[in-house]
Amino acid sequence: MALIVDHNKALSTSPLKVSAPLGAALAFMGMKGCLPMFHGSQGCTAFALVMMVRHFREAIPLQTTAMNEISTILGGMDQVEEGLLNIAKRAKPEIIGLISTALTETRGEDMAGDVKVIRARNKELADIAVVDVSAPDFSGSLETGWGKAVTAIIKSLAKPSGNHAKLDRVNLLPGAHLTPGDVEALKDIIADFGLEAMVLPDLSDSLDGHVPDAYTPTTLGGTAVAQVREMGRARLTIAIGEHMRIAAKTAETITGVPSVVLDRVTGLDAVDRLMVCLSTVAGVPVPARQRRARSQLVDAMLDGHFYFGGRSIAIAAEPALLWSMGKLATDMGATVAAAVTTQPVPMLAELKAERIIVGDFEDLEDQILEAGGADLIIANSNGRQVAAHHGIPLFRAGFPVFDRLGAAHLTSAGYRGTRDLITQLGNILMERPGHAHQQSEHAHGHQSAAAG
Amino acid sequence: MLKAKIAELMHEPGCATNQAKSEGERKKGCGKSLTPGAAAGGCAFDGAKIALQPITDVVHLVHGPIACEGNSWDGRNSWSSGSDLYRKGFTTDLTNLDIIAGGEKKLYKAIKQAIARHNPPAVFVYQTCVGSLIGDDVDAVCRAATQRLGTPVIPINSPGFVGSKNLGNRLGGEALFEHVIGTVEPDDAGPCDINILGEYNVAGELDQFRPLLARLGIRLRASITGDARYREVAACHTARANMVLCSQALVTLARKMKEKWGIPYFEGSFYGISDTSDALRNIARMLVERGADPTLTDRTEALIAEEEAKAWARLEPYKARLAGRKVLLYTGGVKSWSVIQALQEVGMEVVGSSVRKATEADKSKALERLGGDEDKLADAITPRDMYAMFKDGKADMMLSGGRSQFVALKARTPWIDINQERHHGYAAYDGMVALVREIDLSINSPIWAQVRAPAPWENS
Numbered sequence A: 001m002a003l004i005v006d007h008n009k010a011l012s013t014s015p016l017k018v019s020a021p022l023g024a025a026l027a028f029m030g031m032k033g034c035l036p037m038f039h040g041s042q043g044c045t046a047f048a049l050v051m052m053v054r055h056f057r058e059a060i061p062l063q064t065t066a067m068n069e070i071s072t073i074l075g076g077m078d079q080v081e082e083g084l085l086n087i088a089k090r091a092k093p094e095i096i097g098l099i100s101t102a103l104t105e106t107r108g109e110d111m112a113g114d115v116k117v118i119r120a121r122n123k124e125l126a127d128i129a130v131v132d133v134s135a136p137d138f139s140g141s142l143e144t145g146w147g148k149a150v151t152a153i154i155k156s157l158a159k160p161s162g163n164h165a166k167l168d169r170v171n172l173l174p175g176a177h178l179t180p181g182d183v184e185a186l187k188d189i190i191a192d193f194g195l196e197a198m199v200l201p202d203l204s205d206s207l208d209g210h211v212p213d214a215y216t217p218t219t220l221g222g223t224a225v226a227q228v229r230e231m232g233r234a235r236l237t238i239a240i241g242e243h244m245r246i247a248a249k250t251a252e253t254i255t256g257v258p259s260v261v262l263d264r265v266t267g268l269d270a271v272d273r274l275m276v277c278l279s280t281v282a283g284v285p286v287p288a289r290q291r292r293a294r295s296q297l298v299d300a301m302l303d304g305h306f307y308f309g310g311r312s313i314a315i316a317a318e319p320a321l322l323w324s325m326g327k328l329a330t331d332m333g334a335t336v337a338a339a340v341t342t343q344p345v346p347m348l349a350e351l352k353a354e355r356i357i358v359g360d361f362e363d364l365e366d367q368i369l370e371a372g373g374a375d376l377i378i379a380n381s382n383g384r385q386v387a388a389h390h391g392i393p394l395f396r397a398g399f400p401v402f403d404r405l406g407a408a409h410l411t412s413a414g415y416r417g418t419r420d421l422i423t424q425l426g427n428i429l430m431e432r433p434g435h436a437h438q439q440s441e442h443a444h445g446h447q448s449a450a451a452g
Numbered sequence B: 001m002l003k004a005k006i007a008e009l010m011h012e013p014g015c016a017t018n019q020a021k022s023e024g025e026r027k028k029g030c031g032k033s034l035t036p037g038a039a040a041g042g043c044a045f046d047g048a049k050i051a052l053q054p055i056t057d058v059v060h061l062v063h064g065p066i067a068c069e070g071n072s073w074d075g076r077n078s079w080s081s082g083s084d085l086y087r088k089g090f091t092t093d094l095t096n097l098d099i100i101a102g103g104e105k106k107l108y109k110a111i112k113q114a115i116a117r118h119n120p121p122a123v124f125v126y127q128t129c130v131g132s133l134i135g136d137d138v139d140a141v142c143r144a145a146t147q148r149l150g151t152p153v154i155p156i157n158s159p160g161f162v163g164s165k166n167l168g169n170r171l172g173g174e175a176l177f178e179h180v181i182g183t184v185e186p187d188d189a190g191p192c193d194i195n196i197l198g199e200y201n202v203a204g205e206l207d208q209f210r211p212l213l214a215r216l217g218i219r220l221r222a223s224i225t226g227d228a229r230y231r232e233v234a235a236c237h238t239a240r241a242n243m244v245l246c247s248q249a250l251v252t253l254a255r256k257m258k259e260k261w262g263i264p265y266f267e268g269s270f271y272g273i274s275d276t277s278d279a280l281r282n283i284a285r286m287l288v289e290r291g292a293d294p295t296l297t298d299r300t301e302a303l304i305a306e307e308e309a310k311a312w313a314r315l316e317p318y319k320a321r322l323a324g325r326k327v328l329l330y331t332g333g334v335k336s337w338s339v340i341q342a343l344q345e346v347g348m349e350v351v352g353s354s355v356r357k358a359t360e361a362d363k364s365k366a367l368e369r370l371g372g373d374e375d376k377l378a379d380a381i382t383p384r385d386m387y388a389m390f391k392d393g394k395a396d397m398m399l400s401g402g403r404s405q406f407v408a409l410k411a412r413t414p415w416i417d418i419n420q421e422r423h424h425g426y427a428a429y430d431g432m433v434a435l436v437r438e439i440d441l442s443i444n445s446p447i448w449a450q451v452r453a454p455a456p457w458e459n460s
């Protein structure tokens, strides 16, 4: 199994990692009527905003407390207060996500304490939920921030069920690696079992690329504050991705609703586990539509395995996505020739790969060279330089994907999503016999198979 | 030290905006404090990086946690005709432990590793908020690294919280003046060498006017900075004239180069046909004044006549397709006025131009071209008002940067990018033709009728 290597280098070159506050902001995009605000200097906000705009090709509401030299020295409480009041007046949101940054955390601001005082003395804020999230840029990455934001939302909004009756409902806590397309697919699956899904956060409702009829300064669609308050009335909370474990536990502690953490929802056995889980909660057998989808996936695996077998794949991704993609690739018979991620998550050691490096795109390139090449790279758009440099096709996944259309709709969740992913990856591998086959006579037969 | 520098940069006597202010206002400098909860825009670090990153062969090393570089590297569309080292993102990626222990040692190590692996002519080190807050002395580390490693290591003191992107541009220029320009003596200085300041070669725009200069025998010694090499910039003090393209950003640098090396400068633009011609005229005039062959003036006029005629001929067919269409310009600085004329020449009506980041001179030029109609000069337009303008048919299309694109697109209104992420160069004669072509493609796209029509079941 894989050795996790964290060089902790002095020099990071072409980073894979994006910052935790960005991940937190992204999570708030899946809340309805929301306007998140970074407590920091304006540059951090501008970078995060631009990155989300480029990825989703949507307007992104995000604000900043605009810390300057003076407030950085004297403390930022006034900036927070002014910011909250300005947003309340101008945008009238239902919820404001207040996210700390490296700047204010290094200073040692007591943001949570400040918010309490500010709320107490400003009745304009009474009807607005203010959720504060501590997410310094210097620890963790996108997934970390996302997980922290979801946890903070649950902590401040969720309630015990009390004596309200349970509903035919599950709470779904999708990880940062799932696209709006994935979330939509999961909602459909859950609906097939006659259950309703309360999704937190729900990007499939807000950043799914629709054209609204009017302008709003906050997020459009997403999970309403009232829905989160009702979390206690669900039968089960399903979290997807290891980084959602704390959020799931928090929800369980507060609401008493039992929770499970699924490591992924891509791949035959992984989706099987999801089905068993839903079937148990709903008390119904797996519906015909899903059985049919499963059979289609099995067929796709049979057809596709020729093109994955023996091929070498390089992956650079956040831990949850690396886990999901890496498992699928090896399940299909490919080898993971190079793997880079952003954090040393212990579970990754179970991937069938020699090493997993906590590092950057330079590490990916070095590993590919060491392995004598690769047939395919799976990474975000920042992998395009390495891919171009070595003439290896790049399959774009993760965040950000800004040089392709439809990043939000790429779907790999569920039987259908897995089938579609196998199709897409398989087609790239089929088109290019690749370095592993080029020198062997096998290449010929391979090409004619592709043509047929 | 940084404080004094910022104060100085904010009181630029060569800056028209600043000169137009009253004494009291000027004292406050141009670092207006931003409103929390209602501010947007990049930080000083962002600005410094924008100004300097198009020096393509150096290592641009960002000292700070992941936010500053991880969220932004390779995000700008500045082209290179040579090295692509500038497209790699380098950062010390400060973590918790570094914050407690201090980041100077890590920075030194990072510099050393970057030099060992990439052997660049120089390393630029950008100081950001957190590095500054924990007291890392970037200047000292750079000095030590330069001495011990034998490669110039240039400190760019640009923590984001000191101010805006524009201030950052200036800090970038300042770093070049203090540490780079004049450190290399070229052996081929000539009477027709010029520098261009504030041109970042977005989408290869340099190549839309470099050939025009070449035909006149004028050499672009350095573009500060677009498609630039370190040694070119280091040797650019031997040029005979400077042209300042984005006056807000680098006019201080131009003034200081004049004071130190006697290089005269003028402010001009390569956007728009007549503005391009004026720019060429001005360059020729200055070079002749400083001893270039006087026939340059006539040759320049001949080239202008030829190129203008060609450009107008190429624009002719678009007139019928664009006449009367209403455009909203939402950009800043030079483009707020330089593009207006070109659009008017093909018969379009400019219904508004934002002058957010424009100097007083920019504003009056824009106003003049809009026929003195003050109402058409907007400062910032809120997205809500902008959306209403499209919905109410007050504007048929928008030209802006990428951020506001969705206000137009979601109102089912044509939009094209004229800022840094654009994929087409819009400079000089060829560029103006390209811009008009893009406008035509966008505004006359067959999709508009389709996407605006209601679904059939909504007709009744």
Ligand code: SF4
Binding pocket: A041, A042, A043, A044, A045, A047, A102, A103, B043, B044, B045, B046, B064, B067, B068, B127, B128, B129, B130, B158, B159, B160, B161
């Ligand atoms: S504001 Fe400071 S911390 Fe944020 S991106 Fe700019 S330099 Fe970095």
